[in-house]
Amino acid sequence: MNIFSDIVNALPGAVAQGLIWGIMAVGVFITYKILDIADLTVDGSICTGMAVCAVLMTNGVNVWVAMLCSLIAGMLTGLVTGIFHTFMGIPAILAGILTQLILWSVNLKILGGANLALPARTYDVIVTLLRRESSIFILIAFVVVLAALLYWFFGTEFGSAVRATGSNIKMSRAQGINTDFNKIFGLVLSNGIVALSGSLLAQYSGSADINSGRGAIVIGLAAVIIGEAIISKISKNFFIHLIGVVLGGVVYYIVYQVVICLKIDTDFLKMLSALVVAVFLAVPYWKKKYFSKPKQLKKEEAPNA
Amino acid sequence: MLEIKNITKIFNAGTVNEKVALDGVSLTLNDGDFVTVIGGNGAGKSTMLNAVAGTYFLDGGSISVDGADITRLPEHKRARFIGRVFQDPMMGTAADMWIEENMALANRRGMRRSLRWAITKKERERYREMLSELELGLEDRLSTKVGLLSGGQRQALTLLMAAMKQPKVLLLDEHTAALDPKTAATVLQLSDKFISEYKLTSLMVTHNMKDAIAHGNRLIMMNAGKIVLDIGGEEKKKLTVEKLLELFSKSSGTEFANDRALLG
Numbered sequence: 001m002n003i004f005s006d007i008v009n010a011l012p013g014a015v016a017q018g019l020i021w022g023i024m025a026v027g028v029f030i031t032y033k034i035l036d037i038a039d040l041t042v043d044g045s046i047c048t049g050m051a052v053c054a055v056l057m058t059n060g061v062n063v064w065v066a067m068l069c070s071l072i073a074g075m076l077t078g079l080v081t082g083i084f085h086t087f088m089g090i091p092a093i094l095a096g097i098l099t100q101l102i103l104w105s106v107n108l109k110i111l112g113g114a115n116l117a118l119p120a121r122t123y124d125v126i127v128t129l130l131r132r133e134s135s136i137f138i139l140i141a142f143v144v145v146l147a148a149l150l151y152w153f154f155g156t157e158f159g160s161a162v163r164a165t166g167s168n169i170k171m172s173r174a175q176g177i178n179t180d181f182n183k184i185f186g187l188v189l190s191n192g193i194v195a196l197s198g199s200l201l202a203q204y205s206g207s208a209d210i211n212s213g214r215g216a217i218v219i220g221l222a223a224v225i226i227g228e229a230i231i232s233k234i235s236k237n238f239f240i241h242l243i244g245v246v247l248g249g250v251v252y253y254i255v256y257q258v259v260i261c262l263k264i265d266t267d268f269l270k271m272l273s274a275l276v277v278a279v280f281l282a283v284p285y286w287k288k289k290y291f292s293k294p295k296q297l298k299k300e301e302a303p304n305a
Numbered sequence: 306m307l308e309i310k311n312i313t314k315i316f317n318a319g320t321v322n323e324k325v326a327l328d329g330v331s332l333t334l335n336d337g338d339f340v341t342v343i344g345g346n347g348a349g350k351s352t353m354l355n356a357v358a359g360t361y362f363l364d365g366g367s368i369s370v371d372g373a374d375i376t377r378l379p380e381h382k383r384a385r386f387i388g389r390v391f392q393d394p395m396m397g398t399a400a401d402m403w404i405e406e407n408m409a410l411a412n413r414r415g416m417r418r419s420l421r422w423a424i425t426k427k428e429r430e431r432y433r434e435m436l437s438e439l440e441l442g443l444e445d446r447l448s449t450k451v452g453l454l455s456g457g458q459r460q461a462l463t464l465l466m467a468a469m470k471q472p473k474v475l476l477l478d479e480h481t482a483a484l485d486p487k488t489a490a491t492v493l494q495l496s497d498k499f500i501s502e503y504k505l506t507s508l509m510v511t512h513n514m515k516d517a518i519a520h521g522n523r524l525i526m527m528n529a530g531k532i533v534l535d536i537g538g539e540e541k542k543k544l545t546v547e548k549l550l551e552l553f554s555k556s557s558g559t560e561f562a563n564d565r566a567l568l569g
Contacts, residue, residue, distance in 0.1 A: 156420045160406055173384065
């Protein structure tokens with residue numbers, strides 16, 4: 001009974017955190033699912049978003065201005081990875097790792113130390129764990145606006161070209177699409193969203209810490225995968241799909257809270273997350289390799305007909 | 306008009322694997338010319354097409370379309386002049402996107418891609434009409450993901466996407482080689498139709514000598530990075546496979562080395 005009430009008490013907090021990480025997962029969705037790039041910049045850029053927001057707010061800057069600056073800072077980190085990848089020809093994964101390492105130093109300099117407190121009692125934040133319920137409403141509004149904007153963008157001429165770049169790069173070039181530019185744009189957009197979620201996370205948790213971005217990509221991937229599992233059977237609509245990714249983040253954090261309430265050693269949490277993501281990534285591969293039935297050839301398609 | 310002047314392409318220059326893929330090739334296509342290209346493996350057919358498309362830059366020579374030099378233009382900027390169909394049916398379309406989305410991508414080729422909605426109602430009707438000309442039933446499946454189509458359907462769609470903007474040059478790179486004979490015949494027939502309907506200047510690489518003879522108004526044969534035969538007009542109309550083989554060994558001094566071409 002005790003554990004059960006612990007879980008219920010922890011639920012609003014898990015939902016709020018899940019929504020914040022869900023927004024980050026939308027950024028991961030753009031690179032991983034749409035551009036077909038595994039972008040490891042996010043481990044650094046989420047922390048950049050936290051650091052910029054915390055430093056500006058503790059220096060008396062308005063919360064909305066601070067969040068806008070986080071967004072722009074995140075976009076710049078995506079630009080760096082994009083330039084590494086396209087202009088300098090570095091494989092995407094390595095480009096992301098390099099930027100991540102650069103950001104470690106940059107984030108330390110921004111924070112002026114390993115961490116910085118942003119107490120909600122002192123500063124005028126829009127989300128905080130001291131006001132969980134109202135925070136959840138604000139975050140839901142954020143998610144809906146973000147998903148609507150992205151739904152619109154990826155339906156435009158330019159947005160379609162970005163999707164084509166991820167789907168078939170050779171075809172895209174043959175159709176006159178500047179694939180290098182689109183990849184950079186996607187990375188900029190993605191990391192902007194990730195840093196924006198970082199600014200929310202710093203406000204919510206009341207601090208920014210140099211280590212808080214570690215493993216963010218894994219949480220993002222987990223949310224994307226869980227979201228797909230929830231939504232893919234229900235709807236093919238892109239807007240619903242984006243909402244599903246955010247829900248994936250929420251589910252992840254509820255499970256996380258349950259694990260904590262069960263008093264399982266939290267040192268293992270990162271390992272567990274990584275293993276769960278590894279298994280989920282393997283499922284489509286296994287399906288294809290071991291469980292697919294040989295395709296029935298129609299008569300006119302038979303070889304050497 | 307497509308003018309290829311003395312183009313050279315060397316792969317792996319300076320290593321033991323050095324391969325002169327194009328050795329000073331010159332070729333001029335007048336407006337409306339439909340040239341078929343034939344030759345053995347490694348003769349330089351695909352390399353020539355890729356050089357025109359801008360997949361890689363040349364080591365020498367120049368390429369111009371309607372008098373405009375495109376030699377140093379990147380691939381995506383040349384696309385406004387050029388329509389392409391690849392050998393691999395999976396290569397020419399975006400599998401994760403709908404049929405109408407793919408067509409909209411092709412319809413914006415060479416234009417600025419703005420933040421307007423990708424497909425208007427009017428365009429959708431036009432795409433439907435164009436698709437019905439393929440006679441594959443695709444006009445009723447506008448919002449089907451292209452990845453769900455068969456190889457032949459995808460290749461026909463790629464062909465339509467390449468031709469619909471009436472490019473200055475249409476490049477067909479063994480575009481029927483991966484299809485079964487019946488589908489290949491359909492796609493070839495559609496190629497003929499679009500080329501004559503839109504009066505497209507075209508280069509078609511094929512490994513099939515019969516197809517090379519039956520289609521187009523001019524035939525060139527390549528060997529070791531050079532054009533060894535160039536036959537047009539009345540002479541091409543009278544051409545047979547036997548005659549072509551004879552001409553080949555006479556001009557190159559070797560036997561024609563591509564079994565696929567003979568059997569096809």
